Amino acid sequence: MTELQPAEILVVKGGWLTTVQDLGRYGHQHDGVSVSGAMDSFSTIVANRLVGNPDQAAVLELTLKGPELQFQQDTVVAITGADLSPTIDGHNAPTWECILIPRGSRLHFGLPRAGARAYLAIAGGFKALPVMGSRSTHWESETGGLRGRPLKQGDVLVGGKSEPLTTQQIGTTLPAPLCPRYERSVALRIILGPQGDFFLKKSITTLTGSFYTVSPQSNRMGYRLTGPKISPKGSTPFISDGTATGALQIPPDGQPILLMADRQTTGGYPKIAVVVSADLPLAAQLAPGDRIRFVLCTVAHAQRLLRMQRAQLDAELPPRKSLTS
Amino acid sequence: MPPANRPTRAHRASRTVFRILPLGDAALTIEFGNEINSEINSRVVAFATTVFDQHWQGIHDIVPTYRSVTVHFDPLQWDSATLAKRLKALPRREPDQAEPPGILHEIPVLYGGEWGQDLEEVATFAGLQPAEAIALHASVLYRVYMLGFSPGFPYLGLVPGQLAMPRRATPRTKVPAGSVGIADRQTGIYPTATPGGWQIIGRTPISLYRKTRTNTFLLKPGDRVRFKPIVRDEFDQLSRETET
Structure with missing residues (x-):
């Protein structure tokens, strides 16, 4: 059994938007600090479990056009989420599988084939100084990750110390039925509220009976959607209150904004509904031009869905306790 | 804690009105009113402090705003109905007793x-x-x-x-x-x-x-x-x- 040296990875090209992320910066929203974290928590957790990391280890989030990375050590890696055509020294690299990238190899990404965001985990996790308890990058406030910004050419990424038995993980896969399929048109389940009384019944029918398209004005903070207009009932002014990831804000132009990981903690637009937690990983894989249909769901059902999703994953890939404990 | 010899106030405090609204399946918004004034906001700050002081596991964030408190939780550890019940059962305090004078x-x-x-x-x-x-x-x-x-x-x-x-x-x-x-x-x-x-x-x-x-x-x-x-x-x- 070989003990691996901590990973050292040279960034040859940064890619379009590659950031260090974990499961989010909680406990500081009351100070206006965004949660941020991986947009697709399911793919992040799977990537970490495949390489034997605890769920909250830091990973890379790759957006549409991935980076080019030179591995300076033998490194145990898993790539999950979107299929961004990964190759290692010109050969197709498997995804949703724990693999060994040999020292001196280059990992390259090509055209996006399905989904928008891929996740790269390395055994031992990516090293970064935790800020307010998280390694997640929030670019807007230049917080966390690698100096608060996306990767760029010349950066060097360092891995944490992995367990001696990590190489035993190589070849571990997520069974195919559990691997999500990413389509250009998705159904996302929503829970009505909290500002249901700001909207007419007709607006809810419009929201659930139409397709909404992800516009190019979309990023980690939120997706601006285009589709049939949603109008508030009256002209009652709305007082800013707490937001949530997945919330559908309705600004005065009636075009919904779907709030995502880097959302502001409070917002001044009423929220007609919120996408359920179990469907947020699918929302994270949408790119401009993709279409959404919203389907009503109850809170109790949404919570059952999430528990089922997690129980299925735990049965195939149980969580690993913290490396330091 | 409010002093025991003030039954009238305690009675009034127990009727402090709020609405609990679902903010998806991982957060609840507890709304105390629909305007910007210091009395409503005092109740908000006091309630947020009370929730914070419970140190409940699986509560991610407690966010006081002008007139509401949003409680973010891990939906794998809490269901909304149970959390709403626990929030309703919390002791309530008159804002003037509850709020330490801000700096x-x-x-x-x-x-x-x-x-x-x-x-x-x-x-x-x-x-x-x-x-x-x-x-x-x-x-x-x-x-x-x-x-x-x-x-x-x-x-x-x-x-x-x-x-x-x-x-x-x-x-x-x-x-x-x-x-x-x-x-x-x-x-x-x-x-x-x-x-x-x-x-x-x-x-x-x-x-x-x-x-x-x-x-x-x-x-x-x-x-x-x-x-x-x-x-x-x-x-x-x-x-x-x-x-x-």
Whole structure:
């Protein structure tokens, strides 16, 4: 059994938007600090479990056009989420599988084939100084990750110390039925509220009976959607209150904004509904031009869905306790 | 804890009204009213403190705002119905008993010029000379209602109605750190440089957000703020002190 040296990875090209992320910066929203974290928590957790990391280890989030990375050590890696055509020294690299990238190899990404965001985990996790308890990058406030910004050419990424038995993980896969399929048109389940009384019944029918398209004005903070207009009932002014990831804000132009990981903690637009937690990983894989249909769901059902999703994953890939404990 | 010998107050307190609204499957918003006033906000701050003091496992964030508290939780550890029941059962306190007097902060501001590019427009909106608009803005003891928008950004109120100019039609792509702005009856301070749509009337040289310090954020909901107009020399002097 070989003990691996901590990973050292040279960034040859940064890619379009590659950031260090974990499961989010909680406990500081009351100070206006965004949660941020991986947009697709399911793919992040799977990537970490495949390489034997605890769920909250830091990973890379790759957006549409991935980076080019030179591995300076033998490194145990898993790539999950979107299929961004990964190759290692010109050969197709498997995804949703724990693999060994040999020292001196280059990992390259090509055209996006399905989904928008891929996740790269390395055994031992990516090293970064935790800020307010998280390694997640929030670019807007230049917080966390690698100096608060996306990767760029010349950066060097360092891995944490992995367990001696990590190489035993190589070849571990997520069974195919559990691997999500990413389509250009998705159904996302929503829970009505909290500002249901700001909207007419007709607006809810419009929201659930139409397709909404992800516009190019979309990023980690939120997706601006285009589709049939949603109008508030009256002209009652709305007082800013707490937001949530997945919330559908309705600004005065009636075009919904779907709030995502880097959302502001409070917002001044009423929220007609919120996408359920179990469907947020699918929302994270949408790119401009993709279409959404919203389907009503109850809170109790949404919570059952999430528990089922997690129980299925735990049965195939149980969580690993913290490396330091 | 409220003293036991005040039954009337305790009785009134137990009837404090709020609505619990679902914010998806991982958060609840507890709404105490639908307007901006210090009484409702005091109840909000007191309730947020009570929830925080429970130290419940699986509660991610407790976010007080003008008139509501949003509680974010791990939906694998909590279901909304159970959490709502627990929140309803919490002891409630009259705001005057519950709220420790917030800290009073004096924030020095250099008004106008390149530091407050919208001062003249705000003064025109108010029908005042710029100096009168400054005096009016600085005459109020403001309450910190909430933090939001960006790390450490305080929403202060209430701005005198005369100065309550709406946001700019087109937000600026970058507002410098320390900028003091007005949006309707709110005034606020940009802790870091961000895009922003508020009417910028001045700038403070002191820092509201220090990433490296343990006490990262200067202001807390329930604190009070008074703005103190300063001149250029004082601004430069304080800027140098803040840097070191």
